[in-house]
Amino acid sequence: DVKVTQSSRYLVKRTGEKVFLECVQDMDHENMFWYRQDPGLGLRLIYFSYDVKMKEKGDIPEGYSVSREKKERFSLILESASTNQTSMYLCASSFPARSTEAFFGQGTRLTVV
Amino acid sequence: AQSVTQLGSHVSVSEGALVLLRCNYSSSVPPYLFWYVQYPNQGLQLLLKYTTGATLVKGINGFEAEFKKSETSFHLTKPSAHMSDAAEYFCAVIPSGGYQKVTFGIGTKLQVIP
Numbered sequence: 001d002v003k004v005t006q007s008s009r010y011l012v013k014r015t016g017e018k019v020f021l022e023c024v025q026d027m028d029h030e031n032m033f034w035y036r037q038d039p040g041l042g043l044r045l046i047y048f049s050y051d052v053k054m055k056e057k058g059d060i061p062e063g064y065s066v067s068r069e070k071k072e073r074f075s076l077i078l079e080s081a082s083t084n085q086t087s088m089y090l091c092a093s094s095f096p097a098r099s100t101e102a103f104f105g106q107g108t109r110l111t112v113v
Numbered sequence: 114a115q116s117v118t119q120l121g122s123h124v125s126v127s128e129g130a131l132v133l134l135r136c137n138y139s140s141s142v143p144p145y146l147f148w149y150v151q152y153p154n155q156g157l158q159l160l161l162k163y164t165t166g167a168t169l170v171k172g173i174n175g176f177e178a179e180f181k182k183s184e185t186s187f188h189l190t191k192p193s194a195h196m197s198d199a200a201e202y203f204c205a206v207i208p209s210g211g212y213q214k215v216t217f218g219i220g221t222k223l224q225v226i227p
Contacts, residue, residue: 040219
């Protein structure tokens with residue numbers, strides 16, 4: 001079975017902290033994604049990566065950066081956490097073919113206080 | 114730009130009743146279409162997908178969806194709701210050409226009433 005693992009299920013951070021969210025997949029997928037999920041807004045794409053060291057901005061990249069140094073790992077970085085970044089963060093991975101589905105991690109619920 | 118509309122952010126059905134969750138997309142060229150389900154405190158998992166071929170696709174847990182090009186729709190149905198179907202359901206599309214980006218609908222929370 002494909003496994004996408006996010007390092008934390010719950011995180012509480014202070015305003016202004018630098019926050020790292022880690023995601024690891026074990027299926028050799030080229031594509032990896034970070035989404036933010038908020039009630040009434042669905043899933044919004046923050047960044048995605050289609051290869052090591054490659055990244056593309058999604059719909060809401062402001063306040064976030066990403067790193068992909070190895071194929072299996074994709075990190076989301078909040079440079080200076082703010083309360084409006086309190087949310088559920090979902091990582092996903094997939095093969096590059098458009099017909100293939102994405103596999104999701106369990107999510108990280110981040111609270112910024 | 115691609116968009117996905119899910120009509121009804123909350124849907125309630127009685128146990129044993131028909132489930133119908135609506136999804137419409139906007140695209141001049143039919144995209145690839147997906148339905149995902151999210152149970153409480155979990156990530157999303159694939160229910161079913163349409164890529165090419167037969168327009169009626171069957172998924173897990175008795176769900177199915179029909180791609181209707183003329184209506185730009187991909188509604189999700191299940192003949193008889195079960196309590197375990199209570200979850201949030203997301204419709205998603207990937208364009209068949211150009212920039213490969215998944216667009217999700219806002220989700221529909223399904224409540225099943227005993």
